[in-house]
Amino acid sequence: MTLAVSLRDVAFSYGDVPVVDDVSFDVEAGDFLGLVGPNGSGKSTLLTLMLGLQRPDMGSVRLFGEAAHEFTAGERVAYVAQDATKTARDMPITVREVVRMGRYPRNLFGRFSPADHAAVDDALENVAITDIADRRVGSLSGGQRQRVFVARALAAEAELLALDEPTVALDAESRESFYDLLADLNADGMTIVLVEHDIGVVTARASRIACLNRRLYFHGAPDAFVESDALSAAYGANQRILHHEHGEADESTPTDSEPDREDSR
Structure with a gap:
C-alpha cells in the first residue's frame, strides 16, 4: 500500500483557538477523498496541513x-x-x-523542451480547453477557470490534486461537468483530496470520506458514512444526505450549503 498522505495525532490552533484536534488517517495513492464538515470545522486548515503549507502544533503529517x-x-x-x-x-x-x-517545477533552467510543450498541449486537451488556450483567464467563466487550474496540475504531472471548495461559484451544469472531470482523472490514477460542502455530491463521487469538526468523526467508505451517525454527530443536528443519481434526489440535503470561510476559524 502506497500512502500519499499520512496524519497521526495531528492538532493545530490559531493562537488559543483549537481548530484541528487529534486527527489521524491515511490517504492511499489513487484514493478520491472527500473532506466534509460544517462551516468553520477546520477542513481548509487540515488540507493545508496535509500539503505542508502549515505545520501542526502536535502530531505528524507525512506527504509521500x-x-x-x-x-x-x-x-x-x-x-x-x-x-x-x-x-x-x-x-x-x-x-x-x-x-x-x-x-x-520540472524546468529548472527556464527553457521549455518539446516534452514541456507536449505536456501543456496534452493537459489542455485532457480538460477540453484547447479551444480557449489563447484567451485571457480573466475573461473565462468560473467553470472554465477551474479547468485551467486542473490543466496546470496535469501539465505538472502531479500525483496528488488537492482542491478546496472548487465549485462554490459554479452553476449546477458546470459543477457536474467538473466532477465528471475529477472522476476521469481519478480513474486514470490521480489521487484527489477534495474539500466540499455538498455532502451528497461527495458521497456519490468520492471513494473515501473524512468527516471533520475539529476532531475526526469518520473516515471510510461512502456507504458506511451514510449508514453511520457521524453526520449528525459532526454537524450537531439531524442531517440527511442528498444522493445524486442520474439527476434524481431522494433525500433532503444537509444545511451546510455555504462555502467555508475559515480565515478566523
Missing part, C-alpha cells in the same frame, strides 16, 4: 513518505485554493500561460 513541511518535490502535488478563481479574474495572462506554469 516525507515530513509534509519539509517536502520538496512540489511537482508531485497540485493545490487549487478556495479563492483561486477569484484571483484568476485579475490575471492578465492567457490560459496557455497559466497551464505552462505547471511545468516550472
Whole structure:
C-alpha cells in the first residue's frame, strides 16, 4: 500500500483557538477523498496541513513518505485554493500561460523542451480547453477557470490534486461537468483530496470520506458514512444526505450549503 498522505495525532490552533484536534488517517495513492464538515470545522486548515503549507502544533503529517513541511518535490502535488478563481479574474495572462506554469517545477533552467510543450498541449486537451488556450483567464467563466487550474496540475504531472471548495461559484451544469472531470482523472490514477460542502455530491463521487469538526468523526467508505451517525454527530443536528443519481434526489440535503470561510476559524 502506497500512502500519499499520512496524519497521526495531528492538532493545530490559531493562537488559543483549537481548530484541528487529534486527527489521524491515511490517504492511499489513487484514493478520491472527500473532506466534509460544517462551516468553520477546520477542513481548509487540515488540507493545508496535509500539503505542508502549515505545520501542526502536535502530531505528524507525512506527504509521500516525507515530513509534509519539509517536502520538496512540489511537482508531485497540485493545490487549487478556495479563492483561486477569484484571483484568476485579475490575471492578465492567457490560459496557455497559466497551464505552462505547471511545468516550472520540472524546468529548472527556464527553457521549455518539446516534452514541456507536449505536456501543456496534452493537459489542455485532457480538460477540453484547447479551444480557449489563447484567451485571457480573466475573461473565462468560473467553470472554465477551474479547468485551467486542473490543466496546470496535469501539465505538472502531479500525483496528488488537492482542491478546496472548487465549485462554490459554479452553476449546477458546470459543477457536474467538473466532477465528471475529477472522476476521469481519478480513474486514470490521480489521487484527489477534495474539500466540499455538498455532502451528497461527495458521497456519490468520492471513494473515501473524512468527516471533520475539529476532531475526526469518520473516515471510510461512502456507504458506511451514510449508514453511520457521524453526520449528525459532526454537524450537531439531524442531517440527511442528498444522493445524486442520474439527476434524481431522494433525500433532503444537509444545511451546510455555504462555502467555508475559515480565515478566523
